[in-house]
Amino acid sequence: MNKKIFTIILLFLFSNSEIAYGQCGDFRIEEDYFADQLIGFYINSIDINTGDTSIEYFRYRIIQENNQTDNLKANYSLIINSPDLGLSNFELMSGVIDISNISIPELVFSNVDINFDTQSIPGADFNSEESNLASISELEAIQSVILSSGKVPNGTYILNVTLRCSEDDSVVYDSISKTIEAYEPVFLDLLSPGGDIQDTSSTAIFNTMPLFTWSSDYCTQCNYGIRVCKYDPELHSSLADAIEDISVLPSNQNIDFYTLETNGSFAYPSQDAFDILPNNLYVWQIQRSYETTLGNQKNKSEIFVFKVSSFENLLDETTNEDPYKDVLKSLLGYQYQELFTNDGELTNFKVKNSTVVLNNQVVPISTLYDIIEQLNSGEAQLLEVEVE
Known part of the structure; x- marks a missing residue:
């Protein structure tokens, strides 16, 4: 059974905390940086053979208040809550790392400093004293999902780390609990106004400042934007052709999508947009963007078209029918x-x-x-x- 896959997860997911001081030294752990903006963690951003990566996911420092001791232990555990894996409060791994021969008051380490063969960081030695993994059958099922999708499955990952005295396990220096939400979105569906081109009569609206609504899945770190353009069947060969033409929203033609502050609904603004006029057809689209270990990802919804009718025309049609x-x-x-x-x-x-x-x-x-x-x-x- 290849355990490197699960070591990679720990490298991905390595806040303040409750502190207790012992008699054999005073240590605390502080978070300098964590890539909280990332919601998609892809395996190919790490060398699966060595564990090396050029992307920094975290940077921590262990600070010693005095020089009473040159070693300590770090107990860790990784808990998974993943609907994709069908797991709830599942402990994937746990163990103890012995940090010894500490020669400087502050140990600063990042995931880029650590790989499968790491036995030291500047100022101290690392040694895995104890390592516990889930059962072989459970690990194989998880590994199969990871290898087939190429990324860490959607879910919440909780990493717990406790610093203890090497001489007395009951003495706790410091502890952290870091929750990582890895939920890469899947669907983005438009709701209203509009629909397909053949439905413009049945989906026509009268409001020239319509409310746009759409549906998407859970995503805490996603950014959304909207684009609205006029559609002229005599000028545009398709809805895609129209959405690439001059936009009425945003009015600034140097911007592709108007930035949205909320997800799910948006009322047409009175500023930074050209007027929507009756007796015209318009197309609209939503764009979603988010950060992953492969860089910025952008998803675009389908394109809806809607007709803006006028009450005058409605009265004329009723009169002439x-x-x-x-x-x-x-x-x-x-x-x-x-x-x-x-x-x-x-x-x-x-x-x-x-x-x-x-x-x-x-x-x-x-x-x-x-x-x-x-x-x-x-x-x-x-x-x-x-x-x-």
């Missing part, structure tokens, strides 16, 4: 589409009164309902439709 359109549809069937739409002979035709001529007689248009019933029951048959 044929009140007997449904009657004609039921009477003519598929031939209605041929005659009244797609440049048919009766496109834009509307029944302007409530009577029709039937067998050379003027009768109420409601008589057509009787004919529709006869057609549906098979008592009558529509043979031909002629337009005069």
Whole structure:
């Protein structure tokens, strides 16, 4: 069983704490730096054969208040809570490191100073006195996930370190507990306004300062941005073409995405944006960015398009709509589409009164309902439709 994978995790995850002082010396541990902005930890950022890396994840210092002793012990444990692994409060590893031959008052060490063969850091020697790992079957299952995904699985990792006196384990110098949230996001879905291009009629809005909403998974260190552009089917070959054109948000064309302070919803601003105008189509997209050991990662959502209607047009459409359109549809069937739409002979035709001529007689248009019933029951048959 190759234990290097789990040593790599410890290198990734190496705050203040409760302090107790012993009689055999006074030590404390302080955090100089920790890469809290990282949420994705990829295995290929560390040499799997040596443990070497050029990326600094942490830097700590152990400070001795006096020179009473030149050695101490560091007890450590790593607890995992990972839905990806199906683990809750699971102790992956624990052990004891003997730090001896301390020759300077402050030991400063970083993960870049430590690899699989490290036996010393400037000013002291390191030696693994005790090491405990989970069972072979549990380790193999975890290792399989890590190797297949190439990264530390999403979850919360808790590293506990306690400095103790080498001569008396009951004497605790200092202790730390560091919680690392490694949750690299997966999905980013737009909700409203808009949708696909064929749905613009049903998803049309009237608000020229709309509320944009989207759904994404948990991410504490993610940054979000939004981009809104006008869409003109005569100028743009696709929604992707439109989103790359001049933006209405942000109005500053040197910025690709307008920075958002919150995640999940955003009201169109009155500043730093051009007006959204009625009777136009617009496209929008959300971008998410975050830091990993491979550098900055950016995810973009799909592109939604929405139509901004006007109340004036709505009133015009209502006024001009044929009140007997449904009657004609039921009477003519598929031939209605041929005659009244797609440049048919009766496109834009509307029944302007409530009577029709039937067998050379003027009768109420409601008589057509009787004919529709006869057609549906098979008592009558529509043979031909002629337009005069």
